[in-house]
Amino acid sequence: MSENARSRVVTQGSQRTPNRAMLRAVGFGDDDFNKPIVGVANGFSTITPCNMGINDLAKRAEAGIRNAGGMPQMFVLLLSVMVFQWGLKA
Numbered sequence: 001m002s003e004n005a006r007s008r009v010v011t012q013g014s015q016r017t018p019n020r021a022m023l024r025a026v027g028f029g030d031d032d033f034n035k036p037i038v039g040v041a042n043g044f045s046t047i048t049p050c051n052m053g054i055n056d057l058a059k060r061a062e063a064g065i066r067n068a069g070g071m072p073q074m075f076v077l078l079l080s081v082m083v084f085q086w087g088l089k090a
Contacts (some may be wrong), residue, residue, distance in 0.1 A: 004036035007071075011037070028071065038070045043077040 010019050011033045042060050044055035065072040
């Protein structure tokens with residue numbers, strides 16, 4: 001099985017032209033479509049001190065994925081800690 005078998009489902013074939021167009025808009029080049037796409041969940045926020053250092057960790061993970069030949073795609077996590085911290089109702 002190819003290292004990017006799951007990513008190819010999203011990036012290869014004529015039916016995936018819109019997908020490739022969107023990925024080009026976020027920085028993908030021709031060669032990047034042959035790499036595995038790896039998601040990096042990032043819970044960084046400046047509103048809670050416990051999340052302040054997470055962005056640095058996510059950036060390091062992103063660099064490691066890139067160095068290993070993958071295409072990292074960072075996405076944010078819902079910050080629900082405020083609900084508990086401030087006694088808000090969800």
